[in-house]
Amino acid sequence: MEPYGAVVFVHATATLLFFVAHGVSMAVSFALKRETEPARVRALLDLSRFSLGVPTLVVLLIGLAAGIAAGFMGEHWGRIWIWASLILLVVVGGAMTPLATIRLKAIGEAAGATQPEDAGEMRRLIGAWNPLPVAAMGLAAFVVILWLMMEKPF
Numbered sequence: 415m416e417p418y419g420a421v422v423f424v425h426a427t428a429t430l431l432f433f434v435a436h437g438v439s440m441a442v443s444f445a446l447k448r449e450t451e452p453a454r455v456r457a458l459l460d461l462s463r464f465s466l467g468v469p470t471l472v473v474l475l476i477g478l479a480a481g482i483a484a485g486f487m488g489e490h491w492g493r494i495w496i497w498a499s500l501i502l503l504v505v506v507g508g509a510m511t512p513l514a515t516i517r518l519k520a521i522g523e524a525a526g527a528t529q530p531e532d533a534g535e536m537r538r539l540i541g542a543w544n545p546l547p548v549a550a551m552g553l554a555a556f557v558v559i560l561w562l563m564m565e566k567p568f
Contacts, residue, residue: 428477
């Protein structure tokens with residue numbers, strides 16, 4: 415395999431692993447809607463945190479490094495598509511904190527993860543939680559970034 419192809423392969427593999435880890439978290443987000451028991455909610459949120467832990471951060475950094483290297487190797491940095499991909503990744507990643515992480519943390523706290531549990535508040539927060547917009551935003555961003563990388567339209 416040529417060096418450029420090998421770097422793109424590492425980038426694609428890291429991206430796949432990154433999304434597998436996020437798939438676990440997304441499944442947890444939808445499963446929470448059916449839960450009423452604080453212990454089960456804590457267990458699901460522990461699984462989500464585990465899937466998005468340090469290994470996922472390492473995979474993200476490897477994927478970014480390989481993508482940046484491939485950008486230089488392929489002389490893509492003068493093209494708009496690579497910048498649009500990076501900007502979309504940063505914007506969507508930044509939006510996930512207020513839209514998902516902060517809300518799931520509040521549900522976990524009400525379930526007793528870091529303070530005495532309040533099952534009523536936990537159920538209220540779960541009732542108000544809608545994982546669909548966050549999941550749709552993440553999947554749509556992935557599809558757009560994938561299209562940009564494959565088609566290199568501009």
